[in-house]
Amino acid sequence: MDLRFTPDEIAFRDEVRAFMRDALPAPIRRKMVEARRLEKDDIVTWQRILNARGWAVPHWPVAWGGTGWSPVKQYIFHEELQQAPAPDPLPFGVNMVGPVIIAFGSEAQKRRHLPRIANLDDWWCQGFSEPGAGSDLASLKTTARRDGDSYVVNGQKTWTTTAQYADWIFCLVRADPAAKKQQGISFLLIDMKTPGITVRPIQTIDGGREVNEVFFDDVRVPVENRVGEENRGWDYAKFLLGNERTGIARIGTSKARIRRLKEIAALERAGDKPLIEDERFRTKIAAVEVELKALEMTQLRVVAAARERNEPDPASSILKIKGSEIQQAVSELLLEAIGPYALPEETHDDADRWNEPPIGPEWAGPLAPHYFNWRKVSIYGGSNEIQKNIIAKAILGL
Ligand SMILES: Cc1cc2nc3c(=O)[nH]c(=O)nc-3n(C[C@H](O)[C@H](O)[C@H](O)COP(=O)(O)OP(=O)(O)OC[C@H]3O[C@@H](n4cnc5c(N)ncnc54)[C@H](O)[C@@H]3O)c2cc1C
Structure with a gap:
């Protein structure tokens, strides 16, 4: 294999x-380098720049705005985007x-949705998880009762990322309560302006607002907003979750963060030598770089295999586990x-801990919230324990 x-x-x-060097606006690049929180406008602005270049949806069919790139070129594109570092197009x-x-x-x-997704004219969010239905997603309880040309949706979704910005939500709902688990599920596209939808924020440990609860109270959804056939939603969800793990290793992001780590470690410290001169700290950086290099080789093997097979690989679960462990290890080293300066300052009344450090230099402020925020990467997209189950079944044949 070459x-x-x-x-x-x-x-x-x-x-x-x-292109990444010339087209990425400097304020967005700075936020990315310093691990600051992005605003909605940052993501919209950047995705529209990509879309104007024809690169917002490279993996889609050419007829809908895709580029026709090989899997290797798609990999290269994402690697360069993450190393820039630039924001990903909105994944939902x-x-x-x-x-x-x-x-x-x-x-x-x-016709209605695809061009608006590519240009981020509509912000989408993902309504899959519910209280009691995360890893065991098929036990979801939100119902969609058929009433003429509409479904009437009732229930609750949770952990819904950026629902506060969303124009649309795609949801798994139970249209046939009598059918067993996977069989009774349908896939609906729901306009967030529909009466009966309430979005409530969940305050996260980093002090930010990124996830929400979404409540549906007699929400009427036209039947034409169902994707595919009734009760086949589980098949569509499996297809979607396979895509969700693609690119989740985020090797380019980890490279960019390690670059930042080395810059910080090289700074003068009052009364002490720069941290980079401490051999034990250098050893820790080297250890994570070695892991990252090994992951990169694995990723390239998967990409090279895709060049030949042109289909998803269960090895993406390995990439997800190792990639998230490395991202978390780098966030720990940054801390x-x-x-x-990593100490939280609880007495600071309205501390927006991402953007206004209560103590220490300005650039240090986002790094403790970033560390806390990054605990999520081993949970979402299917937790790392669930990925191990997939590896056991699909790769080891256990
Ligand atoms: C920051 C963040 C953003 C998210 N955004 C979204 C979103 O936008 N839309 C959405 O629909 N969901 C979203 N999620 C939800 C996410 O998909 C779920 O959190 C995830 O699937 C785990 O489900 P759970 O939280 O219910 O935990 P559980 O399923 O209750 O798991 C609890 C623990 O038990 C372990 N576990 C569970 N089952 C098994 C098993 N069979 N074998 C071994 N271990 C097991 C898990 O690994 C975990 O450690 C988000 C989550 C986070 C943290």
């Missing part, structure tokens, strides 16, 4: 790298509901590097 890029792929990498539209609509939606749904 893991080296061809001359054509290297030329492509240089083209993408130059671009990686999740978009491909589901392309594969299973009606022509009317494609160690800022030492006392």
Whole structure:
């Protein structure tokens, strides 16, 4: 298996790298470098820049705005985007509901939604998880009772990321309460402006607002907003979750964060030598870099195999586990590097801990919230324990 890029792929990498250098607005790049929280406008602005270049939805069919790139070129694109570092296009539209609509939606749904997803004219969120239905998603209880040309939806979703910004939500609902678990589930597209929807924030440990509870109280959804067939929603959800894990290793992001870590560790410290001169700290950085290099090789093997097979690989579960462990390890080293500046300051009344550090230099402020926030990466997209179950079944055949 040849893991080296061809001359054509290297030329492509240089083209993408130059675009990322020139087109990414400096304030967004700075937030990304410093691990600050992005605002909605940052993500919309950047996705529209990508879309104007024809690169917002590279993996979609060309007819709907895709690029026709090989899996290797798609990999190179994401690697360069993450290393820039630039924000990902909004995953709920671009990686999740978009491909589901392309594969299973009606022509009317494609025409209505796909161009608006690519340009981020509509912000989407994902309504899968419920209290009591996370890893065991098929036990979800939100109901959709058929009434003429509509479904009437009742229930609750939770952990819904950025629902506070959303124009639309895609939901798994139970249209046939009599059917067993997986069989009674349907996939609905719901306009967030529909009467009966309430969004309530969940305060997270980093002090931010990223996830929400979403309540449905007699929400009327036109039947034409169902994707595909009634009671086949579980198949569509499995297709979607397979896509969700693609690119989750975030190797480029970890590289960019390690670069930042080294910059911080090289800074002068009052009364002490820079941390980078401490051999034990350097050893810790080297250890995580070695792990990352090994992960990169695994990722390249998966990509090279995809070049030949052109289908998803259960090895994406390995990438998810190792990738999230490395991202968390780097966030821990960043915390160690800022030492006392990582201390939360509970007495600071309205501390927005992401953007206004209560103590220490301004650039250190976001790093403790970033550390806390990044605990999520081993949970969402299917927890790491669930990925181990998938590896046991699909790779080890246990
Ligand atoms: C920051 C964040 C954002 C999220 N955003 C969204 C979103 O936008 N939309 C959405 O629908 N969901 C979202 N989720 C939900 C996420 O998908 C679930 O949290 C995840 O699937 C785990 O489900 P749970 O929280 O109910 O935990 P549980 O399923 O209750 O799991 C609890 C613990 O038990 C372990 N466990 C469970 N079952 C098994 C098993 N069979 N074998 C071994 N161990 C097991 C889990 O690994 C975990 O450690 C988000 C979660 C987070 C943290």
